[in-house]
Each structure stands twice: as structure tokens, then as C-alpha cells.
Amino acid sequence: MKILSIETSCDETGISILEVKGNTFKILGNVLNSQIKIHAPFGGVFPALAKREHIKNLPILLEKILKQTKTRTSPEKKIKKNLTPNPSPYQGEGQIEDNVTAPDIDLIAVTSGPGLEPALWTGIVFAKELSKKWNIPIVPVNHMEGHLFSVFVKNKEFSIEKINFPALSLLVSGGHTELVLIKDFGKYQIIGETLDDAAGEAFDKVARMLELPYPGGHYVSKLAEEARRNLSPLLFKEGVGGGNLKDHHLALKGTPPQQGGEQIHLPRPMIYSKNFNFSFSGLKTAVLYLIRDLKKENPKILENENVKKAIALEFENAVVETLIYKTRKAIEKYNIKTLIVAGGVSANKYLKKEAQKLTKNKQKLYFPTKKLSGDNALMIGIAGYYKFIKNKQKTTRFSKIKALGGLRL
Numbered sequence: 591m592k593i594l595s596i597e598t599s600c601d602e603t604g605i606s607i608l609e610v611k612g613n614t615f616k617i618l619g620n621v622l623n624s625q626i627k628i629h630a631p632f633g634g635v636f637p638a639l640a641k642r643e644h645i646k647n648l649p650i651l652l653e654k655i656l657k658q659t660k661t662r663t664s665p666e667k668k669i670k671k672n673l674t675p676n677p678s679p680y681q682g683e684g685q686i687e688d689n690v691t692a693p694d695i696d697l698i699a700v701t702s703g704p705g706l707e708p709a710l711w712t713g714i715v716f717a718k719e720l721s722k723k724w725n726i727p728i729v730p731v732n733h734m735e736g737h738l739f740s741v742f743v744k745n746k747e748f749s750i751e752k753i754n755f756p757a758l759s760l761l762v763s764g765g766h767t768e769l770v771l772i773k774d775f776g777k778y779q780i781i782g783e784t785l786d787d788a789a790g791e792a793f794d795k796v797a798r799m800l801e802l803p804y805p806g807g808h809y810v811s812k813l814a815e816e817a818r819r820n821l822s823p824l825l826f827k828e829g830v831g832g833g834n835l836k837d838h839h840l841a842l843k844g845t846p847p848q849q850g851g852e853q854i855h856l857p858r859p860m861i862y863s864k865n866f867n868f869s870f871s872g873l874k875t876a877v878l879y880l881i882r883d884l885k886k887e888n889p890k891i892l893e894n895e896n897v898k899k900a901i902a903l904e905f906e907n908a909v910v911e912t913l914i915y916k917t918r919k920a921i922e923k924y925n926i927k928t929l930i931v932a933g934g935v936s937a938n939k940y941l942k943k944e945a946q947k948l949t950k951n952k953q954k955l956y957f958p959t960k961k962l963s964g965d966n967a968l969m970i971g972i973a974g975y976y977k978f979i980k981n982k983q984k985t986t987r988f989s990k991i992k993a994l995g996g997l998r999l
Contacts (some may be wrong), residue, residue, distance in 0.1 A: 591696035592618070592661075593719070595971030596648070598713030599705025599733045600765070601625040601635045603647040604967035607659050607695070610975055616747045619659040620968055623647045630804045634794070637706045644712035652720075692724035699974020702730035703997030704765065710993035718991065722912040729978045729989040734761055734768070734999050735778075736969035737932040739976075741956035743968055750972070753954065760917050762941070763933035764790035764807075767913075769866045769920050770999055772930075775976060778999040781864025781924075782916060789909055790935045792870035796877050796905050800898050811938050814906040817899035818940070825932035854880065854904045858912050866916050873908055877901065906940060914944045921953065930956045939962040 597604035606620040625643050629635050655661075700717035703710060714730075721728040738759055742750050757772040767789045769782035787795070790807055797806020800813075856876050859869045880901065884891045890895055920926065931945055937960050949955045962968065 591975075592694060592964055593697045593699055593971045593975055594693075594695045594726075595699040595731075595967040595974055596713045596717050597702045597733075597736075597965055597967040597970045598644045598702050598709050599703070600647070600709060600965060601629055601640050602642075602965040603644050603651060604965065604970075605648070605651045605655050606967035606971050607655055607661065608968065608971040608975070613749050615743075615749070615972060615975075617743075617968065618661075619655040620966070621651045621655050622966060623651060626805060626909070633798050635706065637708050638705065640706060641708040641712055644709055648712065650718045656693055658793060659959070661695065666829065668758055691806070692726065695724070695726055697974065697978055698728045699731050699971050699978070700991070701733045701970050703994035704733055705993075705995060707896075707993045708997040710995065713784070714991050714993055715959055727978070728734065728991065729974045729981075731974045732968045732997055732999055733965075733970070734766060734770075735977075736973045737761055737763070737958075738770075738930060739770070739776075739972040740958040740962045740966070740969035741932055742972070743962055744959065755954075756924055756926055757928035757930060758917070758920055758924065758926040759930040759932060760818055760913060760936075760945075761933045762789045762913065762931070762935035764788060764794065764805075764935075767868050767870070767935075768931065769916065769925055770930075771920075780999060781920060782868065784868040784870060786869055786871035787874060789868070789870055789913065792874045792909065792932070793905075795874050796902075799877055800901060801892055801900075807935070807938075809953050810902045811906060811940070813899045813902035814837065815939060817896075817903035821946065854900050856880070856904050856908045858908050858915075861912050863914050866920050868912065868916065877905055906938075910938070910941050911943055913941065914948055917945070918948055926953055928954045928956070932956075932958050932963070934964050 591610050593608045593610065595604075595608065602625070603623040604621070607618040609616040609618055623643075625635075625640060628639055628643060632639075698717050698721050700713050701710060702714060712913050717728055720726065738761075739750070742748055755773055759768075759770040759772060761770060765788050767784040768780050771779040771781050773779070793807035793810050793820045794805055798804070798811045800806070800810065802809040802813075857873060859873050860867060881892070883898070917929070921929065929945065929949055931941070935941065936957055942957055945955060945957070957963075
């Protein structure tokens with residue numbers, strides 16, 4: 591079967607077409623439009639603008655991917671690129687001509703949550719219109735489940751590997767930080783989650799404090815990586831933050847000073863709590879106060895690149911150490927056989943390195959490719975396929991899809 595998938599949970603408009611034969615997936619087409627430049631002046635995603643851009647981009651990307659994949663369509667112009675007035679609060683309807691011949695597609699998968707509800711609605715309304723006019727079944731997909739499946743896409747043609755359960759997934763992104771116990775695909779239990787800011791959100795906010803470009807998580811990690819190279823080989827070898835991950839007696843002292851600089855110490859939030867929850871709001875605030883105090887002594891302190899690097903390094907050390915420590919404890923408690931790390935922050939090189947140390951070949955470790963660590967439609971198509979074949983009898987109910995900004999696994 592062929593699956594058309596749509597992703598509009600935040601600021602990326604994505605559409606893909608997958609062909610599935612048994613357990614083998616073939617990518618026929620995949621298009622993505624990023625809104626980074628539009629949201630950069632705001633230092634974060636502005637929901638109203640995200641919604642507007644999705645409405646504008648969805649018909650354009652659909653036409654592009656249908657041509658790209660040479661999917662069968664009628665010769666007439668099929669997709670309206672100029673929006674027609676519509677009373678719907680989420681708009682998007684009326685973008686497909688009534689006389690459109692249905693393309694060679696068997697299923698439509700669309701993200702229904704979690705995410706920004708105005709953005710989610712644009713994809714859902716668009717998918718429903720296609721489903722109705724083309725008489726094709728539609729299936730809603732949990733965005734976070736999509737991230738779980740993203741780790742299996744390595745080439746244009748791929749299979750979903752048979753993994754050993756129980757599995758554990760560390761889902762880290764701009765909106766979520768969760769530890770998920772997986773008994774089987776479709777059977778999930780969140781055993782730990784952030785109580786406030788997600789790890790990716792904290793990275794972006796700290797980047798703003800350090801006066802780095804948006805989105806700043808990548809720039810924070812880049813500075814941290816450069817600073818880490820200056821640490822003594824012994825401390826670097828010992829582990830995160832110059833400490834030992836088993837007892838933290840050195841790590842909690844903070845990042846060692848570099849070439850005569852000041853030692854910087856940030857907290858490792860909730861690292862010794864008796865649960866698997868996370869909290870990064872206090873860490874973010876600690877960075878804010880640190881920079882405030884440094885500026886009292888020298889208002890132009892952030893013009894010193896070495897100071898920025900030292901702060902970025904200690905911040906990244908604190909985040910990664912906390913993530914890894916909690917993940918280790920969960921692996922031990924639940925006798926985990928497979929570890930999946932996914933979401934935008936999974937692209938962080940240091941997190942990947944520490945996760946590899948964590949498993950040490952005892953557990954199978956999965957990471958997505960850098961390209962697929964962020965939001966994309968491919969992962970929605972894969973998750974949608976598995977949900978559809980397990981719930982064929984519920985297809986009619988799927989037509990009543992709603993946007994659920996706080997949807998959980």
C-alpha cells in the first residue's frame with residue numbers, strides 16, 4: 591500500500607509518500623518546509639505565523655510531491671495555491687478542486703498531537719479534505735510515537751527491525767523529555783517526564799541568554815564541544831562534567847576551569863530523586879543568574895567567547911548527565927534490552943556518546959539519523975501504517991480526528 595503522511599505539529603510542514611510491502615518501506619517522496627527564518631525574530635515559534643505558513647505550504651508541497659513521485663493524478667490543475675475565504679477558524683478547507691481524480695494512494699496519516707493546536711489543525715483539516723474528496727481512509731498519529739519509529743529509517747528502502755522487549759525510549763525534543771517503557775509497539779508507559787521545561791526548550795532559552803542565533807540549541811552544543819576539547823584528557827575520560835557517572839563526586843563540582851578561567855557550577859536537577867522525572871526550569875534559571883552576576887562585574891562579559899564556551903559546556907554537561915543517569919536507573923530497574931533515543935535533542939553529539947557508553951553492547955541502541963531527528967512526515971507515515979493495520983475496524987471513527995495539543999503516548 592501507499593501512504594501519504596502529513597506533519598504540521600510545530601514549525602515544519604512535512605509531506606511524504608511511502609510504499610509498504612510486508613515489513614519493507616520504500617520512500618517514494620519526502621518534502622519539508624522549515625519556518626526558522628520566519629520565527630527567528632521572535633526567538634521562538636509564534637503559533638499564528640506557524641498556522642499561516644502551514645496553510646500556505648500544504649497545497650504547494652502536496653503538488654510538488656505528487657509530481658516528484660509521478661503519482662497518478664488528473665491532468666487538470668488540482669490544488670489551489672491561493673487560499674479561498676473560509677469560515678473555519680483553522681482555514682485550509684477549499685484548497686483542493688472538486689473534480690480532482692484520486693491519486694494512487696491507499697491511506698492518509700496525519701499528526702493529531704501533541705503540538706501547537708492551531709498548527710495541528712491545519713494538517714488535520716487538509717488531510718480530512720483529501721480523505722473526503724479522494725475517498726481514502728485517514729489515520730491520526732501521535733507525534734511522539736512517530737519519533738520512536740524514526741530510528742529505523744537509514745536508507746531510501748528500510749525495514750522495521752525486530753527488537754527485543756522490554757525496550758526503553760528516551761524522547762528528548764523542544765517540547766518533550768520523557769522516558770517511555772515499551773512492552774511492544776503500541777503498548778507504551780511513560781515512567782518519567784519533565785515537570786516543566788523540556789531539554790530542547792532549555793537549550794534554546796540558554797542560547798538566547800548567551801546571545802546566540804535562533805534556534806540556539808545547536809549553537810550551545812557547538813560551543814560546548816569546542817570547550818570540551820580544552821579539558822585535560824583525564825577529566826574528559828572520567829565522564830560528564832569531569833566526574834564519574836556512578837557517584838558524581840567530581841561531576842557535582844562543576845566544569846573544571848580552562849586555562850586560568852573561573853570554575854562554573856550548575857545544578858544537576860532532580861538527579862537523586864526517587865523517580866524518573868526531569869526538571870530543567872531551575873537549571874535554566876541558574877544560567878540566568880550566573881550571567882547576571884557575571885555582567886555585574888563586567889557588562890561586556892559575553893563578548894568573551896571563552897566565557898560563552900564555559901557556560902555552554904557546563905550547561906550541556908548538566909543536561910546530559912541528568913538524562914543519562916535517569917536512563918541508566920530505568921534500564922536497571924526494568925531489565926531493558928533495547929534503548930531508543932529520539933527527538934530533536936538526539937542529534938546532540940555528546941548525548942549520543944554518553945548513551946553509547948551507557949549500553950556498552952549490553953543493550954541494542956537506536957538513534958535516528960541527524961536529518962530525521964527533527965520533525966518530519968516519514969516517521970508519521972510509518973507510525974500511521976502500524977496503527978492502521980491494528981485498527982482497521984476503527985477507520986470510521988478516525989474521520990472524527992481532533993487536534994490534541996497535550997496528547998500523550
